[in-house]
Amino acid sequence: MFPQSIATAAALSVVLAATEERPLSTLAPAGPAAVAIADVWWWMFWGSLILLALVSALALHAMGRNSERSAPFGSRVLIFGGGIALPLAVITALLFHGVRSGDAMLPRDVGVEPFRVEVTARQWWWAVRYPDVDGAPLFDANEILVPVGRPIDFALESEDVIHAFWVPRLGGKLDAIPGRTNVLRLEADHAGVYRGMCAEFCGAQHARMGFHLIAMSEDDLEQALRERAAAAPDEGADAARGFERHCAGCHSSDGRVGVPAAGPNLAAAALRRHLVAGWLRNDSGQLRRWLEDHQTIKPGNHMSDLGHVDPATLDAIAAWLEGR
Ligand code: HEC
Ligand SMILES: [Cu+2]
Incomplete structure (x- = not known):
């Protein structure tokens, strides 16, 4: 049992060290709600390690014990203390913390305009x-x-x-x-x-x-936000007609116009750090690549196939969107 626990703890510490700087880590909190969650995580982590050590020690003790001799403390203490009182205290504390930190994520009036x-x-x-x-x-x-x-x-x-x-x-x-x-x-x-x-x-x-x-x-x-509101591609361009014909059934190219909403609003696409729901870094050429190959990049996505649109038109539309 001990070698396994030590191995688990070692593996865990590697995982933890690696998550510190990760962008999706709950253990690198950057706001009050996340701090509450990370706190309870750490309490549970250390608490469960202590309990594991305790239970392992008891198990070892039981294995090595001479059954002729009486137990160092009564079985009642163990059953009521370890089996009922301890879990009850732990669960009550966790429940209290959980309800409080959950409540902090509700839109309550806190005197500041959110x-x-x-x-x-x-x-x-x-x-x-x-x-x-x-x-x-x-x-x-x-x-x-x-x-x-x-x-x-x-x-x-x-x-x-x-x-x-x-x-x-x-x-x-x-x-x-x-x-x-x-x-x-x-x-x-x-x-x-x-x-x-x-x-x-x-x-x-x-x-x-x-x-x-x-x-x-x-x-x-x-x-x-003002910059994004002003970012509308030039209406007069040739590419605008291509957009109107092949894309405007699903995409708006004006940040002030919310329809159609079948696809993302593209007015400020050039200003976004990523395209395609965080999947592609918005480097030069990626928008064009997406138009050509979107079913390979994100199979099954709901954008229609653009195979029928000639490449020069796609080039022009991509440049038009990128130049805003
Ligand atoms: C049938 C509707 C439809 C048509 C037509 C369509 N798209 Fe899309 N487009 C979508 C959908 C849906 C997505 C979101 C895909 C996803 O991320 O799952 C999308 C995503 C995109 C994105 C990524 C936006 C971002 O920031 O995430 C770009 C750029 C884009 N489309 C450009 C175009 C262009 C240019 C055309 C015309 C040549 C076009 N689309 C035609 C539905 C469409
Ligand atoms: Cu999902």
Whole structure:
């Protein structure tokens, strides 16, 4: 038993060391809700190690004991103390902590105006809507800009199946359920890019349904949202006609226009750090590659095949979207 426990502990410490800097690690918390979760994780980790040592010691003791002699302490103490009182105390403490940290992620009135953003999950990407950017809504996708040090309310919805919104470094996850709006409250303590994932199996490309949360100061946020609101590709261009013909049935190319919503809003696609729900880094050529090969990059995704569109037109549309 001991060699196994030691091996497990060693393997665990390797895993833990490796997760510290990982973008999806709950053990690298960057907001109050995540700190509460990481705390309880560590309490449970050390607590279970101590209990394991205790139970192993008792088991060894029992094996080596001469049955003729009486036990060092009564079996009653063991059964009531170790079997009832100890678990009851541990579970009560965990329940208390769990309810409190869960409650902190509810959109309660805390005297500070939260930043609100609406996120609609779809197979297999995230539509983002900021209700008020200079007096009108702004539509975007797969990348969510938020302020640092202020509560953020994510109003979560789904257009098809149940998904779940999860940013491990900022807190717990919450389901996005068709026909409902669930509000999750999180806060980021530091500026930076936080990775998020869909955390509820939702079909073939569930694993490639990520997103990024970018936390910045209020001033930077205001500026970045304005920049996105202004980022509309030039209407007069030839490529605009190609877009109208081949893409506009599913995509909007204007951040102020939320329909059609079958595909991500592409007005600010060039400004996003990633394309395709966090899957492709938005380096030069990736957008073009996606148009050509999207069923290889993300098999089964709901974008129609563009094989019938001639490559020159696709080139032009890609350049047009990239040049905004
Ligand atoms: C039948 C609807 C449909 C058509 C037509 C369509 N798309 Fe898409 N597109 C989608 C969907 C759905 C996604 C999301 C795929 C995913 O991530 O699962 C997408 C994703 C994209 C993305 C990635 C956006 C991001 O930031 O994640 C780009 C870029 C894109 N499409 C460009 C185009 C262009 C350009 C055309 C026309 C030449 C086009 N699409 C035609 C439905 C469509
Ligand atoms: Cu999913």
